[in-house]
Structure formats: structure tokens, C-alpha cells
Amino acid sequence: MLKITEGSYAVAEAVKLCRPQVIAAYPITPQTHIVEALAEMVANCEIDGEYITVESEFSALSACLGASAAGSRAYSATTSQGLALMFEVCFNMAGLRLPMVMTIANRALGAPLSIWNDHQDTISLRDSGWFQLYAEDNQEATDLHFIAYKVSEDHNVLLPGMVCFDGFILSHTYEPVDMPVQEEVDGYLPPFTPYHRLDAGDPISMGMYATPEYYMEFRYQIQQAMEQAGKTLVAAGKEFSEHFGRDYGSLVEGYRLDGADTALIAMGSVCGTIKDAVDEMRDAGRKVGLLKLRAFRPFPEREIVAALNNVNTVAVLDKNISLGNSGAAGTEVKAALAGSGITVLDYVIGLGGRDVRKRDIARVVDLAEKGEGDMFYGLRTEVL
Amino acid sequence: MRELRIHGRGGQGSVTAAELIAVAAFESGVYSQAFPAFGVERRGAPVQAFVRFSDGRVRLRSQIYEPDYVIVQDSSLIRNGGVFDGMKEGGIAIINTEKPPSDIEAPAGVKVITIDATSLALEVLGVPITNTTLMGAFAAATGEIRMDALEKALRERFRADLADKNVTAARRAFEMVGGAA
Amino acid sequence: MMQVEGKCELFEAGHRACAGCGPALAARLILKAAGENTIVVASTGCMEVFSTPYPETAWGVPWIHSLFENAAAVASGIEAAIKQQGRSEKVICVCGDGATFDIGMLCISGAFERNHDITYICYDNEAYMNTGIQRSGATPLDASTTTSPAGKCSLGNKRPKKDLPRILAAHGAPYVATASISYPADFVKKVERAINTPGACYIQVHAPCCTGWGFDPGQTIAIGKLAIETGLWVNYEMVDGVVAKAKKVRRKPVEEYLKAQKRFQHLFKPTPKTEEIAKIQAMADANATAYNIDIKLKQERQ
Amino acid sequence: MPLTIGCAARPGKARRNLTGSWRVFRPVFRPEECTKCGLCATVCPEGCVIETEEGTFIPDYDYCKGCGLCAEECPAKAIEMVQEEK
Structure with a gap:
């Protein structure tokens, strides 16, 4: 049913519908509304699960790791510094091949301290073995939770997943969301069946150490699981559209790419602004389109190559910066399109909550068409 | 698509006003x-909150720089400047003040509606919280929201006795501005 | 006398601990006490490494290792999960003193404050043995380790051991105990009591390390006994924050304990550091008073 | 054997590792002097001292590392450590 609600509450409602058994989370701006709502749901027995009020994000994810290992569906949410504090557990959980879903209300990393949105937090964990999905709006943020649990718990995948949605820009925005009912979600997302679990009836040792004779093979296994996650995401996204009518059957989403000379590439909520800007530019006769990356891990290289085979120029908008190199998506798109003859330019944009307007998108396209790029876009040169 | 920018002060309920109008x-x-x-x-x-209205799903995520409507929760905010920035020709500004519209220095082409929301809120709610009153004024001045829909939104947000008072405040403002508009 | 179950050890032979390893004995005794209906959560450390090189696990019960410092948080999640699932297993953390006293304090404090139904057992060998004998918050005063070496200007570790049992008792832990592998029956009894006490319980078991402390592997039990007989280690129980029982001894001078270990040799050679030894003796005396451990002879009482 | 997902393993595999090869000194048990107290089995860090049908004890030399704790702690002094090779 379509209802108007805050993004955080939509996510909390989606999480509730996924029937989490153990929730462990630590409050941090701008994630707080999600965990407050979940705590209330547990307090009112709307969620039949345990809510652990941990003393740090590090413990939040550690507790989720334990819960998942014991065979329960686990959930957490965090952002920015909280995610950074989880760094070690993130790698560990993926290596242990324990499923769970975590919502990230994307936020910049300090210093300087910033509570505002960019993607530096999750991008910094792209190598951790978690699959990463980025939502454009609160409908997508809601829906991706059902898909993420299904994929994470699939025995061919067994990797944890992050559903990333932009802090404040989505988390604190009221807008209409079509929220499924419990029966519909139950029909799509089966109960968690652990591949193996800590169980005195069938003992197993988890988290052993691997000597050089084994370590690489275990890492290769995770890499294969990540590739499988791509396929399972597509399948689960298609199945989702059969159940709910909204299609997530691709790791990327093209918008008005037909006949486009210049393609923008972006992730998250800025894609909405870009779509409006593309419409205006198309109305003005400019051949511009958008390729939205819904998944950043696994990286949808094949899909990107296929979607962009007719464009001349690609402008990648990165709400992150790999300091000492360039934006993460820009670097990877360049690698994906190497040898294609397509010019790929990277624009670091919207860091730390800097607003991105339609006119900024148009200016980026201007720059790209002139061949100017690989830059921080929109710097206030007067303060430099 | 039409856009509303609300200017207020922290604690005046600007964010709640934006949510309830939405x-x-x-x-x-x-x-x-x-x-x-x-x-x-x-x-x-000083704080701001924003609302967009559209016949289709709203995709735009930037802040609002060229509003069709402005609500000013406290006329003292005007002297800080910026409340009318970027307002569209034919836009409507709803300002909480005892003064008549003619006393407000607004850009040409902007229709100014004033309402003494503070006195009304004090009278009906007993506290100078003006956001629900201004929502009623906004409904009457712009037609973007129906009064019965606003009443429903208020009743969902506030518990029974408080909801009654807020609905009364909104309705009184709606009638005052409706009469004036 | 304890039951002997040579053929069905839950902590199996084939592990790679040093010959004469105190912690290995602790692990065996823990599982003897806890039995099969147990989930063990381990920290990174000596025991984890010597017992679980893939795929050769020595653990006959469900066992998980995540990181160095998060065992108590992982256990919190496991406990919540099995409670939610209506299962009956007991959750036990088995972690070294580095993981417990130092890097894991945050997670432990949180888990104890929330009072999860877990038993946290610290096998205390008084330094980071896995990485080559570096000091921890559990290293005793004047012990020479690789990061607190005795030297021309140093007598070894500068501070006495942190009083972790009292810190955890102050969290409201219903049962806190210290034990020693040198008194296996007592240790086993305490583990049984802890796992059967609802809430977060703590046991700190003294587990001498022949390699790190510098003594002959055959002396592991004897060294542990000397720690108790000199009053430098006290075996006691705290129930709801109150010391309920402490093992009484006829105390020996601390020199007997110190002299037997290489880590304290600098207190005797080249010349005896009498004043420093007196400080350590004073610590033992203070322990004796605090826990009332001295067995008094009849004449003395008169 | 294919790798287990997540570097996990079932119990029983440590016993593949025959730590008896570490031994330099071997405990020799003299059952005739044994008081059957079982302390040797209790204190063995390997858990490789086994009770016989007679109630006396023998070490499992496949795993015994020769630490000598059993000999040291035996109240009857019924265990002697002897060098493996001279």
C-alpha cells in the first residue's frame, strides 16, 4: 500500500517485515531514526526478536556475527564513523561467510567532522566481501532490504550485504512508499536456513586460521561467491518484480541512454536529480543519458560495458575520493571501458553534504563534452 | 512541480510542518x-524545511532555491534576509505577523499573506507554537492541501486532545486566510 | 577425585600447544566441566592458534573465533540468538589475558552491563604469549617481557596486575571467581557453578606458561601452586560482588615463586634487589589480609 | 578434499596431528606402583593419558609430547621420564 513516511521509518518497516531475530545497533546520526523505530517495534512485540543495546558499532556487528553464526537472521544499521569502527568485523564476517543485512545511511568520514551525506563510508569498505546496493529513493531503499536478505542467505552466496541509502537526503525525507504487507514478504523471503550454525547437536569449528596452503583458496571462494551474488541479485530482483511489480532485475539501470552521446554514471539519490536534469537537457536537444549503478559490489562491469557501447563520453559522478587517486567508481569504470574508445571522465562531487542541483549536472555534461574532467567539481575556489 | 520553503527557528516545528504538509x-x-x-x-x-508537490513521483533531491511558496514562522526572520530569495513570479509568502501585508517588503510579483498566528496559537493551544496554524493558512492560500486532509494528518500525528486543539487552530487560520484570499 | 574420560575428550589431543602448556590444560578442564551442550567463543591468541589450524580443530563442541577483541560481543549475539530460538546451550568465552584485560575490555564491559547469560573465562598466562611474550594488563609487577624488559634502568613491568575480577563484579556480575589450573577440581567446580548461574559470570584461571615465564614444562602445576602458596595469586569466589570464599594457605615467602621463573631472574642476579622483592612481598601480604587466606597456627592465635 | 565454506571444520581432525613426534623424554608408567589416583590423566595438557581396564594408566605415545607433568605430579612417583634416544 502506498503511504507517505520518512525514509528511516520505511527502512525500519521493511526490516520488520523481514522478521529479524537479532538486532544489534548503536545510534549514530543520521541512522538513529531507523534503530529507534526498531527498538519501539521490539518493545511493542511487533518484532519477535532480540534487540541488543550494544556499547559500540564494533560490538553491534560482532553481536550480529554471533547471532548469524548461531543461525538467527541478524540486522544492524550504521553510517560513517560507525561503519569505520566495524571495519575489522566487516572483513571477518564476509570471510566467515555469515549472512546478514546492514543498512548504511551514507555519511562522510571525518576529519573534518561532517554528519552530511557522501559515499566515503561504504566505498571505503568495498573490498570487505559485502555486496553493496545503493538506493535512489526510499522505495528502492525499502525493496532492496527484501532482496538483500534473500541473496545474502542464498546457499550459493552466503555473504553479508549492505543496503546503502543517502543519509538525510533519503533517511530524513518524507515521501510516498509502497510498503508490502507481511504475507507478501513472507511469500518472497523464506525463513533463514543457515548453511551451518553453532549447534551442540552438530558441532563445528568456525573461524579457524588458514596457513598459506589454504588462505588463497578461501579468498578465491569468496570472490566466486561475490560473482554468484551478482547472478543471484539479478534473479532475486526479477523474482521481486513478479511478486511486487517493481523491477530490480539488473545491477544497473539505464535512463534515456538510447541515442545518447554522453552518459552520466552515478549511485544513490543523486540519480533522481540527474534524471530530472537529463529530461531538461533532452528537451533542449542534448543527447544525454544516465546509467545508475545499483550494485557497486559485485561491480557490474559486463552490464556497464553493454549499456554504454554506443556512447562517446562517460561522466562518472563520485561522492567519494580515493585520496591519492580519484573517485572509486570513476577508476573502475575507466578500467571496465578500457580499449573501448569511450572517453571516461571522473567528477568528485557532493562531498560532505554539498548540495547537487540540476544545473550542476548540466555543467558536468558541459565539462565532459569539452573533455575536461578528473576533478573535484564545484570547489569554492574563493576559499582555497 | 511546486515547491515550498519554510523558514523558522529551531524548536518552532518547521520540520514537523513540512512533514505534515507533505x-x-x-x-x-x-x-x-x-x-x-x-x-x-x-x-x-534559523532553520529551513522543504516540501515539493507533483503529479508524479518526485525525483529531484536538491534543496529548494526557487520556491513557489514560502512560509515564515516568525517575522523577525525577515530582517536576517533570505526568506524571499529566488521566489517565483506569482509566488505566495505566508508570514506570521500582526502587520498587514502592505508593511512587508517583499519582491515584486510575490503575493504576501499575513496572519497573526502567534495570537491565534496562544488563544487556541495556549502555547505560541504556530506551525499548525500556518498549515491551515497555507491550505487556504495555496489550495495545495485540502483542509480535511490536513485534519487527518494532524489527527494521525497528535494524541486526541492535542489533535483537537491543533485542528481548531488550523481550521481557524484556514477560515481567516480563506476569507482574506 | 575427578572422573577420568581418556577416550572421549571434548578438547582433543593433536593440538599444537607447547609441551606442558597451562592454557591447554585449562581448555581440557573447561570442557570437562561444561560438557557437550556448550558453545565456545574464542579470541585470537595462543589457544586459538594452537587448537584450530584449518582443518585440524581440537574442539569437540561448537566453537567460533571471530577477532582478538570481540568474543564477549559475539557471545552476546549467540546468546540472544539461542534464547530467541529457545535453545539450551551454554555460551562460554575462552580468551587470553591480552584479549580480556586490554583490547577486549569494551566488549566485555558491554556484555556484562547487559548481563547476557554467558560465562567468560580468561586463561591468564600474564602476557601476550602468541606474539612472543609482550606485556599485558595482567602482567605482574617486575615481570620481564619482550615489551617490559628488565634492563639497566628497568626492573621489568612497571605496574601490578589490573584487578579485573573486581571490575567485573562492579558491573553487577552475579558470580566472579579466580581459579588455577594447579587445582583442577576447584576450577572445574567453579566453571560448573558459573555456567549454571544465570547472567554474565567471570572466571580468571591462572594458567602458567612455561615458555613465557621461563620454567621447565614439567613444573607447570608446581609453579601455579607456588603462586597460591605465596599469596601472589588468590583463589576466591565473589557472589553478587561479595567475596564468599578464598583458599587458605600456609604462606611461603614470595622468593620461592619468583626464583623459579626466568621472567623474575633480574630480581636476584647479579645482585638481589631486596627492596623490590619486599614490594612484591608486601603485595602478597596485602592479598593475605584482603582475602584472609593465612592459616594461623594455634600458638599464633593465643 | 574441497574446502569447507567459511574455513570451518568438524571435530576430530586434530587427532591427525601426531604430536608424539615432538617428544624428547618419554614417560614410563609403572603400573605396579600406581595408586590409581588418576592425577596423571587429570593434569595432562594433551588429554592423552588413558585409564586401563585395571584402573591404572598408560600414555598414548601418538600424542604425548613428553612434558613430564604426569611424572612430576604423580604422588606415588610411579612415572619416570627417560630420554627417547641416547
Whole structure:
């Protein structure tokens, strides 16, 4: 049913519908509304699960790791510094091949301290073995939770997943969301069946150490699981559209790419602004389109190559910066399109909550068409 | 798509006003989007909140720079400047003040509606919280939200006795501005 | 006398601990006490490494290792999960003193404050043995380790051991105990009591390390006994924050304990550091008073 | 054997590792002097001292590392450590 609600509450409602058994989370701006709502749901027995009020994000994810290992569906949410504090557990959980879903209300990393949105937090964990999905709006943020649990718990995948949605820009925005009912979600997302679990009836040792004779093979296994996650995401996204009518059957989403000379590439909520800007530019006769990356891990290289085979120029908008190199998506798109003859330019944009307007998108396209790029876009040169 | 910018002070309920106007708009049959100017402002500091209204899903995520409508929760905010920035020709500004519209220095082409929301809120609610009153004025002045939809939104947000008072405040403002408009 | 179950050890032979390893004995005794209906959560450390090189696990019960410092948080999640699932297993953390006293304090404090139904057992060998004998918050005063070496200007570790049992008792832990592998029956009894006490319980078991402390592997039990007989280690129980029982001894001078270990040799050679030894003796005396451990002879009482 | 997902393993595999090869000194048990107290089995860090049908004890030399704790702690002094090779 379509209802108007805050993004955080939509996510909390989606999480509730996924029937989490153990929730462990630590409050941090701008994630707080999600965990407050979940705590209330547990307090009112709307969620039949345990809510652990941990003393740090590090413990939040550690507790989720334990819960998942014991065979329960686990959930957490965090952002920015909280995610950074989880760094070690993130790698560990993926290596242990324990499923769970975590919502990230994307936020910049300090210093300087910033509570505002960019993607530096999750991008910094792209190598951790978690699959990463980025939502454009609160409908997508809601829906991706059902898909993420299904994929994470699939025995061919067994990797944890992050559903990333932009802090404040989505988390604190009221807008209409079509929220499924419990029966519909139950029909799509089966109960968690652990591949193996800590169980005195069938003992197993988890988290052993691997000597050089084994370590690489275990890492290769995770890499294969990540590739499988791509396929399972597509399948689960298609199945989702059969159940709910909204299609997530691709790791990327093209918008008005037909006949486009210049393609923008972006992730998250800025894609909405870009779509409006593309419409205006198309109305003005400019051949511009958008390729939205819904998944950043696994990286949808094949899909990107296929979607962009007719464009001349690609402008990648990165709400992150790999300091000492360039934006993460820009670097990877360049690698994906190497040898294609397509010019790929990277624009670091919207860091730390800097607003991105339609006119900024148009200016980026201007720059790209002139061949100017690989830059921080929109710097206030007067303060430099 | 039409856009509303609300100017207020921390603690005056600007964010709640934006949310409830968005809810009422949705109930009135349009797609709406409400969000605050995300900040760390404390009580008393100038704050902004935004609402968009559209016949289709709202995709735009930037802040609002060229509003069709402005609500000013406290006329003292005018002297700081900026409340009318970027307002569209034919736009409507709803200002909480005892003064008549002619006393407000607004850009040409902007229709100014004034309402003494503070006195009305004090009379009906017993506290100078003006956001629900201004929502009623907004409904009457713009037609973006129906009064019955606003009433529904208020009743969903506030518990029974408080809801009654807020509905009364909104309705009184709606009638006052409706009469004037 | 304890039951002997040579053929069905839950902590199996084939592990790679040093010959004469105190912690290995602790692990065996823990599982003897806890039995099969147990989930063990381990920290990174000596025991984890010597017992679980893939795929050769020595653990006959469900066992998980995540990181160095998060065992108590992982256990919190496991406990919540099995409670939610209506299962009956007991959750036990088995972690070294580095993981417990130092890097894991945050997670432990949180888990104890929330009072999860877990038993946290610290096998205390008084330094980071896995990485080559570096000091921890559990290293005793004047012990020479690789990061607190005795030297021309140093007498070894500068501070006495942190009083972790009292810190955890102050969290409201219903049962806190210290034990020693040198008194296996007592240790086993305490583990049984802890796992059967609802809430977060703590046991700190003294587990001498022949390699790190510098003594002959055959002396592991004897060294542990000397720690108790000199009053430098006290075996006691705290129930709801109150010391309920402490093992009484006829105390020996601390020199007997110190002299037997290489880590304290600098207190005797080249010349005896009498004043420093007196400080350590004073610590033992203070322990004796605090826990009332001295067995008094009849004449003395008169 | 294919790798287990997540570097996990079932119990029983440590016993593949025959730590008896570490031994330099071997405990020799003299059952005739044994008081059957079982302390040797209790204190063995390997858990490789086994009770016989007679109630006396023998070490499992496949795993015994020769630490000598059993000999040291035996109240009857019924265990002697002897060098493996001279």
C-alpha cells in the first residue's frame, strides 16, 4: 500500500517485515531514526526478536556475527564513523561467510567532522566481501532490504550485504512508499536456513586460521561467491518484480541512454536529480543519458560495458575520493571501458553534504563534452 | 512541480510542518516530498524545511532555491534576509505577523499573506507554537492541501486532545486566510 | 577425585600447544566441566592458534573465533540468538589475558552491563604469549617481557596486575571467581557453578606458561601452586560482588615463586634487589589480609 | 578434499596431528606402583593419558609430547621420564 513516511521509518518497516531475530545497533546520526523505530517495534512485540543495546558499532556487528553464526537472521544499521569502527568485523564476517543485512545511511568520514551525506563510508569498505546496493529513493531503499536478505542467505552466496541509502537526503525525507504487507514478504523471503550454525547437536569449528596452503583458496571462494551474488541479485530482483511489480532485475539501470552521446554514471539519490536534469537537457536537444549503478559490489562491469557501447563520453559522478587517486567508481569504470574508445571522465562531487542541483549536472555534461574532467567539481575556489 | 520553503527557528516545528504538509498533500492526491535543511541547529537558530508537490513521483533531491511558496514562522526572520530569495513570479509568502501585508517588503510579483498566528496559537493551544496554524493558512492560500486532509494528518500525528486543539487552530487560520484570499 | 574420560575428550589431543602448556590444560578442564551442550567463543591468541589450524580443530563442541577483541560481543549475539530460538546451550568465552584485560575490555564491559547469560573465562598466562611474550594488563609487577624488559634502568613491568575480577563484579556480575589450573577440581567446580548461574559470570584461571615465564614444562602445576602458596595469586569466589570464599594457605615467602621463573631472574642476579622483592612481598601480604587466606597456627592465635 | 565454506571444520581432525613426534623424554608408567589416583590423566595438557581396564594408566605415545607433568605430579612417583634416544 502506498503511504507517505520518512525514509528511516520505511527502512525500519521493511526490516520488520523481514522478521529479524537479532538486532544489534548503536545510534549514530543520521541512522538513529531507523534503530529507534526498531527498538519501539521490539518493545511493542511487533518484532519477535532480540534487540541488543550494544556499547559500540564494533560490538553491534560482532553481536550480529554471533547471532548469524548461531543461525538467527541478524540486522544492524550504521553510517560513517560507525561503519569505520566495524571495519575489522566487516572483513571477518564476509570471510566467515555469515549472512546478514546492514543498512548504511551514507555519511562522510571525518576529519573534518561532517554528519552530511557522501559515499566515503561504504566505498571505503568495498573490498570487505559485502555486496553493496545503493538506493535512489526510499522505495528502492525499502525493496532492496527484501532482496538483500534473500541473496545474502542464498546457499550459493552466503555473504553479508549492505543496503546503502543517502543519509538525510533519503533517511530524513518524507515521501510516498509502497510498503508490502507481511504475507507478501513472507511469500518472497523464506525463513533463514543457515548453511551451518553453532549447534551442540552438530558441532563445528568456525573461524579457524588458514596457513598459506589454504588462505588463497578461501579468498578465491569468496570472490566466486561475490560473482554468484551478482547472478543471484539479478534473479532475486526479477523474482521481486513478479511478486511486487517493481523491477530490480539488473545491477544497473539505464535512463534515456538510447541515442545518447554522453552518459552520466552515478549511485544513490543523486540519480533522481540527474534524471530530472537529463529530461531538461533532452528537451533542449542534448543527447544525454544516465546509467545508475545499483550494485557497486559485485561491480557490474559486463552490464556497464553493454549499456554504454554506443556512447562517446562517460561522466562518472563520485561522492567519494580515493585520496591519492580519484573517485572509486570513476577508476573502475575507466578500467571496465578500457580499449573501448569511450572517453571516461571522473567528477568528485557532493562531498560532505554539498548540495547537487540540476544545473550542476548540466555543467558536468558541459565539462565532459569539452573533455575536461578528473576533478573535484564545484570547489569554492574563493576559499582555497 | 511546486515547491515550498519554510523558514523558522529551531524548536518552532518547521520540520514537523513540512512533514505534515507533505502528508496532507499526499492525502489530497498528489505526490509530495518533505525534508529538512539537514543541520545541527539548536533551539532558536534559523532553520529551513522543504516540501515539493507533483503529479508524479518526485525525483529531484536538491534543496529548494526557487520556491513557489514560502512560509515564515516568525517575522523577525525577515530582517536576517533570505526568506524571499529566488521566489517565483506569482509566488505566495505566508508570514506570521500582526502587520498587514502592505508593511512587508517583499519582491515584486510575490503575493504576501499575513496572519497573526502567534495570537491565534496562544488563544487556541495556549502555547505560541504556530506551525499548525500556518498549515491551515497555507491550505487556504495555496489550495495545495485540502483542509480535511490536513485534519487527518494532524489527527494521525497528535494524541486526541492535542489533535483537537491543533485542528481548531488550523481550521481557524484556514477560515481567516480563506476569507482574506 | 575427578572422573577420568581418556577416550572421549571434548578438547582433543593433536593440538599444537607447547609441551606442558597451562592454557591447554585449562581448555581440557573447561570442557570437562561444561560438557557437550556448550558453545565456545574464542579470541585470537595462543589457544586459538594452537587448537584450530584449518582443518585440524581440537574442539569437540561448537566453537567460533571471530577477532582478538570481540568474543564477549559475539557471545552476546549467540546468546540472544539461542534464547530467541529457545535453545539450551551454554555460551562460554575462552580468551587470553591480552584479549580480556586490554583490547577486549569494551566488549566485555558491554556484555556484562547487559548481563547476557554467558560465562567468560580468561586463561591468564600474564602476557601476550602468541606474539612472543609482550606485556599485558595482567602482567605482574617486575615481570620481564619482550615489551617490559628488565634492563639497566628497568626492573621489568612497571605496574601490578589490573584487578579485573573486581571490575567485573562492579558491573553487577552475579558470580566472579579466580581459579588455577594447579587445582583442577576447584576450577572445574567453579566453571560448573558459573555456567549454571544465570547472567554474565567471570572466571580468571591462572594458567602458567612455561615458555613465557621461563620454567621447565614439567613444573607447570608446581609453579601455579607456588603462586597460591605465596599469596601472589588468590583463589576466591565473589557472589553478587561479595567475596564468599578464598583458599587458605600456609604462606611461603614470595622468593620461592619468583626464583623459579626466568621472567623474575633480574630480581636476584647479579645482585638481589631486596627492596623490590619486599614490594612484591608486601603485595602478597596485602592479598593475605584482603582475602584472609593465612592459616594461623594455634600458638599464633593465643 | 574441497574446502569447507567459511574455513570451518568438524571435530576430530586434530587427532591427525601426531604430536608424539615432538617428544624428547618419554614417560614410563609403572603400573605396579600406581595408586590409581588418576592425577596423571587429570593434569595432562594433551588429554592423552588413558585409564586401563585395571584402573591404572598408560600414555598414548601418538600424542604425548613428553612434558613430564604426569611424572612430576604423580604422588606415588610411579612415572619416570627417560630420554627417547641416547
